[in-house]
Amino acid sequence: MKTLICFLVLTMALGCGSTDSGNTGGTGGQAGAGGTGGTGGQIFSADPPLVIGGVRPAMVDIPQNYDPTVTHPLLVFLHGSGTVASLPQAAFFGVLNTVDEKDLVLLLPDGTLNEDGNFFWNGTPACCDPNDAIDDVGYLSGLIEEAKQTYNIDENRVYLLGYSNGGFMSFRMACEASELITAIVSLAGSTFADPADCQPATRPVSVLQVHGTADTTILYEGVADAYPSAVDTVESFASAAGCDTDSPTIVGNTDLVSMVEGEETEQVAYTTGCQGGIDAALWTTRDGVHRPIFYQPGSGDPVFADLATDWLLQHTR
Numbered sequence: 457m458k459t460l461i462c463f464l465v466l467t468m469a470l471g472c473g474s475t476d477s478g479n480t481g482g483t484g485g486q487a488g489a490g491g492t493g494g495t496g497g498q499i500f501s502a503d504p505p506l507v508i509g510g511v512r513p514a515m516v517d518i519p520q521n522y523d524p525t526v527t528h529p530l531l532v533f534l535h536g537s538g539t540v541a542s543l544p545q546a547a548f549f550g551v552l553n554t555v556d557e558k559d560l561v562l563l564l565p566d567g568t569l570n571e572d573g574n575f576f577w578n579g580t581p582a583c584c585d586p587n588d589a590i591d592d593v594g595y596l597s598g599l600i601e602e603a604k605q606t607y608n609i610d611e612n613r614v615y616l617l618g619y620s621n622g623g624f625m626s627f628r629m630a631c632e633a634s635e636l637i638t639a640i641v642s643l644a645g646s647t648f649a650d651p652a653d654c655q656p657a658t659r660p661v662s663v664l665q666v667h668g669t670a671d672t673t674i675l676y677e678g679v680a681d682a683y684p685s686a687v688d689t690v691e692s693f694a695s696a697a698g699c700d701t702d703s704p705t706i707v708g709n710t711d712l713v714s715m716v717e718g719e720e721t722e723q724v725a726y727t728t729g730c731q732g733g734i735d736a737a738l739w740t741t742r743d744g745v746h747r748p749i750f751y752q753p754g755s756g757d758p759v760f761a762d763l764a765t766d767w768l769l770q771h772t773r
Contacts, residue, residue: 457517457555500524500608508602512595514565515543517555518607529560529613529769530603532596534567534622536644537576537584541566545619549643550761553753558765561607565599567592567621579624580648582682583674592625593632600636612773616640617764620674620746623665624683627654630661630693637661639771641764644674644746646683651692660697662771664737664764665690666721668713668744676740686738694726694736703728704738712760713741713748720744733771 502524507513519528533551535542542564546552555562567577568590578585578592603609614637618626623645630640631647631654639662648654667686669676678685684692691701704726709719720743726736741748751757 457520457552500606504606508563508606509565509599512565514563514599516603516607517552517562517564519556519559519561521556522607524608527608527610529558529615530563530600530607530609531560531765531768532563532565532600532614532616534565534577534616534618534625535575536620536622537567538574541575542622549619550750550753550759551617551765554761554765557762558769560765560769561603561609563599563603565596567625577618577621577625579621579628579645580653580683582649582679583624583646584621593628596625596629597633597636600633610772612638613769613771614638615765615768615771617643617768618645619643620645623674627663627689627693630663631655631657634659634661638773639663639768641666641768642689643748643760643764644668644671646674646678646686647689647692649681649683654692654696657696660731660734661693662697662734662736663690663693664739664767666739666741666760666764668741668746668748670743671746673746686740690726690736690738694730697730697734697736699726699730699734699736700728701726707737710758710763712739712750712758712763713744714751714757715745715749716741716743733773735771737767 506516533542533546535545567575576584578590616626623642626640626642627647629637634657641664643666665686667676676686694701704724707723707725710721711719712721721739721741724738750760753759
């Protein structure tokens, strides 16, 4: 992959944003330059910038053999709330490996820094901007549009993968920028407590929720008036897509987490009656905690990032 210099080993060991709190702040840095592009028959640079976003920059990773004449899926990774930003978290969860393996473009934006030095996204009032002060929907929507002008992106294959607070933000994007998003994966996140707050949701979005039953930060069972349970979260989006929530399919069990014995993750799909190309899924990890230790690439075991991106890439507009 062609990426910025990765300062990952130490930061990966620091954790993956489990504080999930924050208010206001800002980010800095320099934006990348160069490259041409557009949508609909325009020419794209073979050596595009690896930072976009202007005054609020975001790093980008592209395949080592990036071909500007070929359309690529766009994956946006959203970190959890805390001191660790998207790049090291994406490495921790094995997402960086998917760039070359799946021939996709990976966008790595960071949330806002609060006064305590923690990054956060304005996902919902519960997580993690109770004042609703930061327009992260607008920011991420703008980044997606800029990415489509800079890299040869298939606008019918735009995906989000968010952890914790990033999962909340992914669901909010599915609610408020559904015209841009094809499908999302939320790891240990949730959505609005009131389904009526998921607006305008002009187009259904396929969703996969991955959640551990022993998560003590974002509870699998949900918290009244704060956020719904994992099951209710998935079923609300399944219902919006016309799926029959009374007829889920148990796909099977798999072993994703190294610290839990056996095939601890049950995979359930909602596919009956759904609008064409749309579905929903819930992967429940028995005894899984908020920051699971997944098997790593090369271990010979199922790898979360591989399975999650495979699930995303099955969906197109």
